[in-house]
Amino acid sequence: MRKTIIITGASSGLGAEMARQFAALGRNLGLCARRTERLETLKQELETQYPSIKVSLKALDVNDHDAVFRVFGEFKQEFGHIDRIIVNAGMGKGGPLGTGLFKYNKLTAETNYIAALAQCEAALEIFYEQQSGHLVTIASISALRGMPRALTAYASSKAALVNLTEGIRADLMRQNSPIKTSCILPGFIRSEINEKVKNTPFMCDTVPGVRSMVRAIEKEKVQAYVPSWPWILVAFLLKRLPLKQTLKLG
Template sequence: MGKTVLITGASSGLGEAMARIFASLGYNLAICARRTERLEQLKSELMARYADIRIEYRVLDVADYEALFEVFDAFTTDFGHIDRVIVNAGVGESRRIGKGRFDTNRRTAEINFVSALAQCEAAMKIFRAQNTGHLVVISSMSAMRGLPKHMTTYGASKAGLAYLAEGIRADMLLEKLPIKVSTIYPGYIRTEINTNAKPLPFEVDADTGTQAIVAAIESGVAEACVPSLPWSIVGQAMKRLPLSVVNKMS
C-alpha cells in the first residue's frame, strides 16, 4: 500500500488543491473538513480518476478539540499508518486592533494557532507511536513581520504556528527521532476563497501556488517560502526593512 497523507481543511482552497496533487502522485488520502458534501464530491472525483489509491474522509471542525483527536486516531486505524499530516485548516479574517472586533480576532487566533496546536499534538502522538512521520504546517508570508490593519492578528497567529513547528523540530533533534517537521510560508495565491479580492503583488494562480507547496513538502525541507521566487527574497527583505516600508507591502 502507498503512503498516506492526512490533510485538514481539505474541502476547499489550498487543502483541496493539495489533495488533488497528492492523489495524482499516488498517495492515499485522509481528508477532513466541515463540509461533508464537498469531501464526498472530492473523494468521488479522485477515486474515479485514480483507482489505485484509497481515500477516506471525515467531517471535522478543528475547533472541536476532542473530535479532532478522535478523527486523527480513526484515520490511523483506517490506514494502519499515517506518513504525513498537513496542518492546513485556518481562517483569514481579522480586523484592526482596538476597533471593537475582538470576537473576530479571537476566532482567527484560536483557529490558526490553538486549533493548529491541537492538530500538531494529535499528529505527533501518532508519529511518536510509529517512530516516523512528517508534520507539515501551512504558515504564511504574513508571519515574517508584524503587519498593520486587517493583517495584524492573522499574521501573528501564523507566526505563532511557525515558531510552534520550529520548537517541535528542535525537540526531534534533541530526542534524535526520525520525524520530519516542515513549515511552509505561502505567498499570495489566488483560490476560490479570495477570488473576489483585488490582485496582490507577486500573486499566482492556485495551480502554480499549490504545485510549489507540494514540491516543497515532498522535498522534506525544514522551511520554505513558496513560490521560492520571489518570496524567499521578499521574506528576507521583510525581516530587515523599516516597518514603514513593510507597511506599504501589506
C-alpha cells in the same frame, strides 16, 4: 515515500488542491473539514481519476479539540499507518484591532494557532507511536513581520505557528527522532480565503502555487517560502526593512 497523507481543511482552496496533486502522485488520502458535502464531491473526483488510491473522509471542526484527537486516531486505525499529516486548516477573517471586530480576530487566532496546536499534538502522538512520520504546518509569508489592518491577528497567529513548528523540530532533534517537520510559508496564492482581494502584488494562481507547496513538502524542507520566486527575496527583505516599508503588504 510518504504513501498515506492526512490533510485538514481539505474541502476547498489550498487543501483541496493539495489533495488533487498528492492523489496524482498516487498517495492515499485522509481528508477532513467541516464541509463534508464538498469533501464528498472531491472524493468522487479523485477516485474517478485515480482509481488505485484510497480516499477516506471525516467531518472535523479543528476548533473542537477533542474531535481532532478522535478523528486523527480514526484515520490511524483505518489506514494502519500515517506517513504525513498536513496542518492546513486556517482562517483569515478579522480586522484592525480596536474597531469592534474582536470576535473575528479571536476566531482567527484560535483556528490558526490553538487548533493547529491540537493538530500537532494529535499528529505527534501517532508519530511517536510509529516512530516515523512527517508533520507539515502551513503558515504564511505574513508571519515574518507584524502586519497592519485586517492582517494583524492573522499574521501574528501564523508567526506563532512558525515558532511552534520550530520548537517541535528542536525537541525532535534533541531526541534524535526520525520524525520530520516542515513549515511551509506560502506567498500570495489565490484561494477562497483571499478571492475578494484585489490588486495584490505577486498573486499566484492556485494550481501552480500549490504545485510549489507540494514540491517543498515532498522534499521535506524544514522551512520553505513558496513559490520560491519572488518570495525568497520578499522574505529576505521583510526581515530587514524598516516597518514602514512593509506597510504596503498589508
